[in-house]
Amino acid sequence: MIAPVLxxxxxxxxxxxxxxxxxxxxALAWATDxxxxxxxxxxxxxxxxxxxxxxxxxxxxAAAADSRVxxxxxxxxxxxxxxxxxxxxAAAKDLVLYMDADLPFDPEDLGRAIRALELTRADVIAGxxxxxxxxxxxxxVYSYCYNFLIxxxxxxPHRDINFSFxxxxxxxxxxxxxxxxxxxxxxxxxxxxxxxxxVIQQLGLDYFTRTRGRSTLSSPKVILTMLAELVRLFPExxxxxxxxxxxxxxxx
Numbered sequence: 001m002i003a004p005v006l007x008x009x010x011x012x013x014x015x016x017x018x019x020x021x022x023x024x025x026x027a028l029a030w031a032t033d034x035x036x037x038x039x040x041x042x043x044x045x046x047x048x049x050x051x052x053x054x055x056x057x058x059x060x061x062a063a064a065a066d067s068r069v070x071x072x073x074x075x076x077x078x079x080x081x082x083x084x085x086x087x088x089x090a091a092a093k094d095l096v097l098y099m100d101a102d103l104p105f106d107p108e109d110l111g112r113a114i115r116a117l118e119l120t121r122a123d124v125i126a127g128x129x130x131x132x133x134x135x136x137x138x139x140x141v142y143s144y145c146y147n148f149l150i151x152x153x154x155x156x157p158h159r160d161i162n163f164s165f166x167x168x169x170x171x172x173x174x175x176x177x178x179x180x181x182x183x184x185x186x187x188x189x190x191x192x193x194x195x196x197x198x199v200i201q202q203l204g205l206d207y208f209t210r211t212r213g214r215s216t217l218s219s220p221k222v223i224l225t226m227l228a229e230l231v232r233l234f235p236e237x238x239x240x241x242x243x244x245x246x247x248x249x250x251x252x
Contacts (some may be wrong), residue, residue, distance in 0.1 A: 006118055008040035009094040011110070012170075014087035015046045016080060020101040021054040022212035027101045028062050028069065034107035038114055039093075044069045047087040050077040079225075081178070081185035088173050096173060100164040102210040104129075109205050113167040116203055123172050123198035123249055126158070126190060127165030129207035142223070153230075154191050154238065159202055162186045171249070172198050175242050183222055184229040192240040198249040 013031055017024055028044065035042040048056040048071060056073055063069045072086050088096060095117070097110060105127060113125040132140050143162065151157040162183065176192045178185060194200055 008038065009114065010041035011035060011039040011043075011114075012091035012093040012096045013042065013044045014084065014091060014096060014098050015044065015101050016049060016083040016087065016098075017046055017051060017055050017059070017101050018049040018077070018083075019051045019053045019055060021051075021058060023101045023103070024055050024058050025062065027099075027103050028059075030103060031099065031107045032066075032069075034110050037108075038111040039095075041093065042068060043091075043093060045072065045087045045090050046070070047072045047074065047083045049074045049079070049083045079182045081180035081182050081188075081229075084185055085178050088178070091170060091173065094170060095167055096170055097167045098164055102212065104163070104208055104210075105165050105205045106208075109165070109203075110167070113165070113203060116201060117167060117169075120201050121199065122201040124166060124168040124190070124193055124200040126161075126200055126202050127163055127167075127205045128158075128160030128202055129163055130204045131207060132160070134207065134209050150187050150191070153234065154195075156191070156194055158190060161190055163205075163207075165203075165205060166190075168193070175249070176240065177243050179233055179236070180229050182229055183226045184233065187230070188233060188237060191237045195238065195240050196242055196249065 013035065015027065024046070031044060046059045046069070048059065056071065059069065059071045063071050070090070072090060074083060074086065084098065099107065117125050132143055143160065147158055147161055150161055166189065172193050175196055176189060178188055180188045190200060
């Protein structure tokens with residue numbers, strides 16, 4: 001039997017940005033190229049988290065040249081969770097993809113992920129890094145311990161829950177109420193979606209370490225804040241409530 005030829009879905013790409021002037025134009029160029037090939041229609045939503053460099057100005061220039069590129073600016077720094085929530089709320093297309101500005105994966109992987117979503121009839125494709133050791137032993141150990149902790153607490157193993165590649169049907173975001181302001185948001189999204197009955201598939205991807213700029217997402221302060229949020233949000237992550245009026249999961 002020949003596989004059906006399905007129309008290409010539209011895609012909203014959300015990129016959280018904090019002081020990424022060395023990366024954002026490069027990321028926009030590669031993302032646009034992949035979206036043109038794999039999406040039926042698309043938009044890029046860049047959420048600038050009160051950057052102090054030229055990041056916002058560079059995105060404004062790109063938006064002036066292409067109306068499909070949109071800039072949201074946080075007046076104060078809201079950290080990863082607050083920044084992603086702003087981007088997700090603005091997403092209007094069929095599928096939503098979250099990607100960091102330093103291109104930790106090839107945007108061309110969007111095509112594989114869309115095919116996996118259609119093939120498995122999943123609601124979320126969550127990418128995981130095939131090789132995490134390039135970041136050094138400290139971050140590798142931290143990542144393994146954190147994934148193990150999430151698996152123990154919520155009874156569902158995930159290979160790389162904090163990796164930024166997450167492609168999801170917009171219905172998932174309409175149903176899941178996200179509360180995290182920090183880096184717990186990745187686990188909160190996946191755990192709540194799973195516990196609300198959405199189907200999640202994992203997809204192994206090549207991983208590229210940052211070559212420009214500096215990441216602050218693995219600092220001791222960020223880790224402590226994430227663990228504090230985990231304690232606070234644990235009950236509702238275990239037993240999340242669907243947003244009022246949100247559709248039931250089902251996939252296509």
